Amino acid sequence: MVSIQSITTEQVWNWLEAVPDPEIPVISIVDLGIIRAVDVDKDLIKVTITPTYSGCPAMSVIAMDIETELFKQGVSNLELETKIAPAWTTDWLSEKGKDRLEEYGIAPPQKAGEPQRCPNCKSVKVEKVSQFGSTPCKAQWRCQDCLEPFDYFKCI
Amino acid sequence: MSEQTNHLFEFLLRQGDNALVLGHRTSQWCGVGPALEEDIALANTALDLIGQTQLWLGYAAEVEGNNRSANDLAFLRDAYDFRNILMMEVPNEDFGRTLMRQFMFDTYQVPWLTELQNSSNERVAAIAAKSVKEARYHLERSRETVIALGDGTEESNSRMQNALDYLWPYCGEIFGADEVDHAMSEQGVAPVPSTLKGTWRACVERALSEAFLVIPNSEFAHSGGRTGFRHTEHLGHMLATMQTLQRSYPGAEW
Incomplete structure (x- = not known):
């Protein structure tokens, strides 16, 4: 247990770094860019979250994971706030997060609206299979060289 | 409720109910889509719409100030209290009609x-x-799909033309201009929907001509959904399924 007085904002951010995205566990919720603010006010810790998609079913799991992690660290007075404006954008994904996505086999979002290359063989010859994928934040693409299908993190 | 609050509440119900009813209809494709990719796409679209519903109806419930939640509004209102346009509630029929409806709606929703x-x-x-x-x-997807199916085989083209013929008389209701619309416009909350008709029509015409589909030559428009005055018989059937859990086990929680 840590005494609440000794908790700093930075510490909370570090703890949250350890909370993986439940659907894409290679990146943390901090890398995903959905943690918008951490405020420490005496004994109260307030974490502000901005959901990726309005109907993202992972949001309740994420809230639960944050609680579990922070309670484990000795936080007892926690408030989670959901904030929808400004709306989440893939610009908030960290560079580290984007690299991790590619290593994991998910093409990171590109401003041009389509994947730059196949995350597996790095070929630039890729084609869209479907605008939607296994989660609201992804689309399905296929590499025309190695023929592997892959997920592309939609740019919004 | 003051008149001003009531107008805002009605306006929010219109937004939320369009998203909810279309979201529920779209979710009916989950597991029976014509191809795995389309199934996933439809389920994801439905999910977005239900997410938007939570935002609109959540705010509507706050404005109403009657201790109701977004869930209460979705699951415990009867057909006459719904404010969605009729086009949202008509049955899916086939994949073509489902995508044509989505396209008509998206073309409006974006502007x-x-x-x-x-x-x-x-x-x-x-x-x-x-x-x-x-x-x-x-919109990107519904537009592409409508064009692909219209400009596809004889069979897909005729199904899309049927879908268009069926849905066209339901499009006019989008562009209302009643007391609620004018009140929202005066308060700077929203433009009067009828002012967007030109933009909508131009986008629809462009896509449908690429899809080799012919817009019916009729301005007749069904109405009664966004005012709640007269829904189609389909809404009641849909709600019977959608609301069954909360009706059978009031207050049940996940």
Whole structure:
């Protein structure tokens, strides 16, 4: 247990770094860019979250994971706030997060609206299979060289 | 409720109920889509719409100030209290009609939500800013699919033409201009929907001509959904399924 007085904002951010995205566990919720603010006010810790998609079913799991992690660290007075404006954008994904996505086999979002290359063989010859994928934040693409299908993190 | 609050409440129900009813209809494809990719796409579209519903109806419930939640509004109102346009509630029929409806709606939602981002009501502006990103994405797909199916085989073209003929008389209701619409416009909350008809029509015409589909030569428009005056018989059937759990086990929680 840590005494609440000794908790700093930075510490909370570090703890949250350890909370993986439940659907894409290679990146943390901090890398995903959905943690918008951490405020420490005496004994109260307030974490502000901005959901990726309005109907993202992972949001309740994420809230639960944050609680579990922070309670484990000795936080007892926690408030989670959901904030929808400004709306989440893939610009908030960290560079580290984007690299991790590619290593994991998910093409990171590109401003041009389509994947730059196949995350597996790095070929630039890729084609869209479907605008939607296994989660609201992804689309399905296929590499025309190695023929592997892959997920592309939609740019919004 | 004051008249001003009542207008805002009605306006929010219209937004939320369009998203809810279309979202539920679209979710009926889950597991029976014509191809795995399309099944996933339909389920994701439905998910976005239900997410938007939570935002709109959640705010509507707050404005009403009657201790109701978004869930109460979705699951415990009867057909006559719904404010969605009739086009949202008609049955899916086939994949073609489902996508044609989505296209007609998306073509409106994109300019509509874009305008709502400048609403004098901060909450409305925030919900619109969140939803418009999803709507743009939906439009990209529904437009592409309508064109691909229209400009496809003889069979797919005739199904899309049937879908268009069936849905066309339901499009006019989108562009209302009643007391609620004018009140929202005067308060700077939202433009009057009828002002967007030109933009909508131009986008629809462009896509449908690429799809080799012919717009019916009729301006007749069904109405009664957005005022709640007269829904189609289909809404009641849909709600019977959608609301069954909360009706059978009031207050049940996940």
